[in-house]
Amino acid sequence: MRVLICGGGVIGAACAYFLAERGIEAMVIERTGIANAASGKSGGFLALDWCDGSAAEPLARRSFALHAELADRIDDDWGYRRIDTIGVVASARRDVGFYRKLPAPGWLAEGAAVHARLGTAETTAQVAPAAFTGALMRAAIARGARLMMGTVTGVARDADGAVRGVMVDGQEVAGDAVVIAMGPWSVMASRWLPLPAVYGLKGHSLVFRYAPAPAPCALFVELETEAGTLASPEVFPRPDGTTYVCGLSSKAPLPVDPAAVAPDDDGSARLRAMTAQFAPDLGGADVLSAQACYRPVVEDGLPLIGAVPGVAGAYVATGHSVWGMLNGPATGEAIAALIADGESRAVDLSPFDPARLPALDAGEVQVVT
Ligand SMILES: Cc1cc2nc3c(=O)[nH]c(=O)nc-3n(C[C@H](O)[C@H](O)[C@H](O)COP(=O)(O)OP(=O)(O)OC[C@H]3O[C@@H](n4cnc5c(N)ncnc54)[C@H](O)[C@@H]3O)c2cc1C
Numbered sequence: 001m002r003v004l005i006c007g008g009g010v011i012g013a014a015c016a017y018f019l020a021e022r023g024i025e026a027m028v029i030e031r032t033g034i035a036n037a038a039s040g041k042s043g044g045f046l047a048l049d050w051c052d053g054s055a056a057e058p059l060a061r062r063s064f065a066l067h068a069e070l071a072d073r074i075d076d077d078w079g080y081r082r083i084d085t086i087g088v089v090a091s092a093r094r095d096v097g098f099y100r101k102l103p104a105p106g107w108l109a110e111g112a113a114v115h116a117r118l119g120t121a122e123t124t125a126q127v128a129p130a131a132f133t134g135a136l137m138r139a140a141i142a143r144g145a146r147l148m149m150g151t152v153t154g155v156a157r158d159a160d161g162a163v164r165g166v167m168v169d170g171q172e173v174a175g176d177a178v179v180i181a182m183g184p185w186s187v188m189a190s191r192w193l194p195l196p197a198v199y200g201l202k203g204h205s206l207v208f209r210y211a212p213a214p215a216p217c218a219l220f221v222e223l224e225t226e227a228g229t230l231a232s233p234e235v236f237p238r239p240d241g242t243t244y245v246c247g248l249s250s251k252a253p254l255p256v257d258p259a260a261v262a263p264d265d266d267g268s269a270r271l272r273a274m275t276a277q278f279a280p281d282l283g284g285a286d287v288l289s290a291q292a293c294y295r296p297v298v299e300d301g302l303p304l305i306g307a308v309p310g311v312a313g314a315y316v317a318t319g320h321s322v323w324g325m326l327n328g329p330a331t332g333e334a335i336a337a338l339i340a341d342g343e344s345r346a347v348d349l350s351p352f353d354p355a356r357l358p359a360l361d362a363g364e365v366q367v368v369t
């Protein structure tokens with residue numbers, strides 16, 4: 001059996017890894033480069049229990065455990081580590097000392113208040129997202145998977161409607177099953193398969209050359225800016241001596257070509273200025289990367305993971321929104337089980353069934369070229 005996986009983000013790479021582990025032939029078809037999109041530009045923050053109470057709880061808990069297992073199992077380094085996480089309130093306009101419950105790290109602005117410990121080394125962790133996705137893909141290839149560079153332009157189907165391959169740059173590539181894992185670009189697949197709408201939400205991020213001392217911890221900041229607006233930047237110091245900051249969203253539409261994704265004109269400068277308001281030394285440090293990416297979201301906020309209704313051999317795995325890095329491993333494991341065994345025992349996929357939402361009319365798919 002040969003499974004064609006459309007998209008080489010963390011979800012596609014995880015599907016390839018878990019299929020290859022089972023000895024199933026998997027081929028990832030990627031348009032631009034492994035982890036070139038959100039899977040290379042996200043925060044890489046992982047949490048055991050932040051999805052608790054939602055339908056994604058079992059997926060997230062399984063995936064948090066799989067991250068630790070993968071770090072043991074795969075001989076590679078993607079900066080996986082457990083990390084404390086704190087909640088910070090800061091304001092450029094008023095005293096927020098009222099919120100102070102714990103001492104603040106010395107590298108934060110005077111007056112920044114730590115209001116809560118949000119996670120400990122038992123419950124929160126991090127990865128460097130591009131390194132993780134790349135390592136998963138390499139591990140998949142070491143187990144027999146393949147990578148093809150090219151743009152998926154359609155799904156080829158038999159007279160009875162079953163999948164028989166995909167079109168790559170107009171040429172048919174044969175396969176017994178296809179997994180749509182193109183992140184926000186999965187909306188393009190609504191032209192080929194009955195799939196619900198997938199949207200792309202843009203976010204900016206900066207990678208600073210900055211290693212906060214003494215102990216690193218992840219920060220979720222509630223900031224009142226100098227302009228009097230509210231922002232929620234997230235800060236993740238990494239083991240390689242860099243610190244990642246995200247938190248500025250944008251309404252810019254998704255370009256068709258993933259390589260065309262770029263920060264808004266003023267996006268990076270605004271995020272840097274915002275950072276300097278709660279962490280002056282960090283905000284003044286060298287910027288190694290100023291970037292933007294789109295997270296894939298679905299109408300009800302839950303991912304789409306499962307068989308495409310009415311099309312034998314077609315599967316989808318997308319819509320992971322802010323938790324794609326966290327939930328990538330359990331998604332890959334579940335898709336591999338679904339394809340190989342007909343069901344996923346580790347995680348019940350019924351809340352993520354694509355059939356729960358109406359399929360988008362192919363004529364509605366509009367993208368900016
Ligand atoms: C600013 C920001 C911060 C985030 N922080 C976190 C975090 O801390 N923790 C967390 O768990 N999640 C986080 N996320 C979410 C996470 O990054 C995403 O959910 C995840 O990366 C989505 O992975 P994906 O594989 O579905 O999609 P993508 O990473 O978008 O990959 C899709 C791939 O499909 C390819 N593609 C597109 N069209 C085609 C085509 N026609 N043919 C072939 N290939 C194609 C693209 O080139 C791309 O490589 C964050 C997201 C953003 C935007």
